[in-house]
Amino acid sequence: MQQSKLLKKFAGETAIYGITHTLGRFINFLLVPLYTATLPVDQYGGLNLYYAIVGFAIVVLMYGMETAFFNFARSEKPSSVFATGQISLLISTGFLMILGLIFQHDIARFLEHDGEGHFVRFLVFILALDTLSNLPLAWLRFNHQPVRFGIIRITNILVNVGANLTFLVLIPWMEQKGYVSGWFNPDFGIGYVFVSNLLASGVMFVMLLPQWRSITEGFDKALWQKMWRYGRPLIFIGLAGIINETLDRVLQRKLLPDDIADFEIGIYSGFYKLSMLMTLAVQSFRFAAEPFFFEQSKGENPKAVYAKVMHYFILVLSFILLGTLVFLDQIGPVLLRNDAFFAHEAAPYLTPILLMANLFLGAMYNLNIWYKLNDKMKLGMYIAIGGAIATIVLNVVLIPLIGIMGSAIATLVVYAGMCFASYSMGRKHYPVPYNLKIIFFYILLALALYVVYNVLCAISGRLDLLWSVISVITFAVIAYFIERTPKNRKFAAND
Numbered sequence: 001m002q003q004s005k006l007l008k009k010f011a012g013e014t015a016i017y018g019i020t021h022t023l024g025r026f027i028n029f030l031l032v033p034l035y036t037a038t039l040p041v042d043q044y045g046g047l048n049l050y051y052a053i054v055g056f057a058i059v060v061l062m063y064g065m066e067t068a069f070f071n072f073a074r075s076e077k078p079s080s081v082f083a084t085g086q087i088s089l090l091i092s093t094g095f096l097m098i099l100g101l102i103f104q105h106d107i108a109r110f111l112e113h114d115g116e117g118h119f120v121r122f123l124v125f126i127l128a129l130d131t132l133s134n135l136p137l138a139w140l141r142f143n144h145q146p147v148r149f150g151i152i153r154i155t156n157i158l159v160n161v162g163a164n165l166t167f168l169v170l171i172p173w174m175e176q177k178g179y180v181s182g183w184f185n186p187d188f189g190i191g192y193v194f195v196s197n198l199l200a201s202g203v204m205f206v207m208l209l210p211q212w213r214s215i216t217e218g219f220d221k222a223l224w225q226k227m228w229r230y231g232r233p234l235i236f237i238g239l240a241g242i243i244n245e246t247l248d249r250v251l252q253r254k255l256l257p258d259d260i261a262d263f264e265i266g267i268y269s270g271f272y273k274l275s276m277l278m279t280l281a282v283q284s285f286r287f288a289a290e291p292f293f294f295e296q297s298k299g300e301n302p303k304a305v306y307a308k309v310m311h312y313f314i315l316v317l318s319f320i321l322l323g324t325l326v327f328l329d330q331i332g333p334v335l336l337r338n339d340a341f342f343a344h345e346a347a348p349y350l351t352p353i354l355l356m357a358n359l360f361l362g363a364m365y366n367l368n369i370w371y372k373l374n375d376k377m378k379l380g381m382y383i384a385i386g387g388a389i390a391t392i393v394l395n396v397v398l399i400p401l402i403g404i405m406g407s408a409i410a411t412l413v414v415y416a417g418m419c420f421a422s423y424s425m426g427r428k429h430y431p432v433p434y435n436l437k438i439i440f441f442y443i444l445l446a447l448a449l450y451v452v453y454n455v456l457c458a459i460s461g462r463l464d465l466l467w468s469v470i471s472v473i474t475f476a477v478i479a480y481f482i483e484r485t486p487k488n489r490k491f492a493a494n495d
């Protein structure tokens with residue numbers, strides 16, 4: 001019964017992270033229709049390009065300290081581990097922040113947005129605040145404080161959304177009505193988005209200041225050296241992960257014709273957002289899973305726990321995959337408020353491919369635990385670097401041939417390949433009894449029901465909500481009867 005209690009605790013924390021994260025991201029996703037309605041598609045593409053670069057920068061700025069904290073807090077005094085990591089981040093962030101401000105115009109030129117150095121300046125300050133907030137947030141996760149974590153994250157998002165609405169909707173409306181004059185500068189454009197983000201990051205930083213109390217423990221050089229050696233490969237793993245997640249938009253900017261590049265990036269980024277339910281589930285799981293997996297590594301039969309977590313996680317993701325696809329015609333127009341998105345020739349195919357890619361990404365968060373627990377970070381680094389190389393090669397080959405569809409296909413192929421590689425290497429170094437037959441069955445069941453849904457819609461001649469409801473109910477019923485059969489949950493034998 002111990003495993004059941006542990007999983008209930010994990011499920012409870014995941015639910016809290018999920019509710020707060022989902023609510024926060026849902027509020028944040030309100031920005032998608034706002035941006036697509038108020039910004040030209042090419043500006044929306046430029047915005048996503050900037051934030052793609054932010055993804056790379058945050059990995060370098062963190063250099064694995066978050067995961068190193070979770071790892072060494074198991075054996076060292078947690079407050080000392082936090083203090084050492086946070087002081088290290090404070091020094092390195094300050095140094096890199098100065099470099100970013102010095103070379104802001106060069107960075108903008110490299111991104112082919114010459115003259116926008118002031119935007120880079122905003123991003124430098126945002127990055128600094130977010131970097132110094134990450135370890136305090138990890139401290140909350142380590143100490144099982146998901147409610148406080150969620151409140152801070154939601155506050156951050158509410159400030160961001162509120163500022164965006166003020167700058168992009170309220171002030172222009174007030175000027176149109178003649179209530180104010182000269183408050184809104186259309187040429188500043190996406191700069192208002194960056195100002196909003198900066199305000200939100202500042203508020204989150206201030207709310208997390210109480211977590212800095214442990215910094216009084218001081219800097220432990222010997223401990224830092226161990227954390228650095230452990231976390232160093234995570235820089236490459238993180239960079240490779242960001243390459244897999246965001247480099248496609250950078251390469252689209254480089255490889256597509258200049259006159260359509262930003263437009264195509266905007267289309268691709270918009271449809272990427274439609275996989276939001278999958279992304280929300282994966283991120284909610286990640287917040288709870290990393291500290292949980294480290295904590296359970298010394299418990300009773302942890303491998304059975306990890307297998308059971310993977311089983312139910314894939315079940316949930318498969319359900320989300322099917323639900324998103326069969327209700328896509330209802331979800332899509334709510335988020336993407338510009339008809340140009342749905343007029344694009346790749347529109348019917350992007351979301352299914354990207355949803356499957358995100359499902360494999362979620363599976364990797366489970367699979368990759370073997371190298372984090374066994375200090376085999378270099379092996380994990382090789383998998384990540386291999387995936388990054390494959391991402392670059394596939395995008396370079398496919399984008400000139402089939403445009404943004406090439407990026408979507410590359411994302412799916414790379415994540416699926418990395419899952420296979422991680423599973424294969426994990427079997428040798430830390431074998432976990434995953435029930436692969438049931439895992440693949442749930443994924444294939446979701447895809448099969450989506451095919452049946454399309455056939456039924458084609459026969460009836462319209463996209464009927466009835467077929468959507470029948471599809472998800474069918475999946476739920478089949479899953480219910482499978483879960484009632486003990487032999488389908490072999491890893492649960494020790495309960």
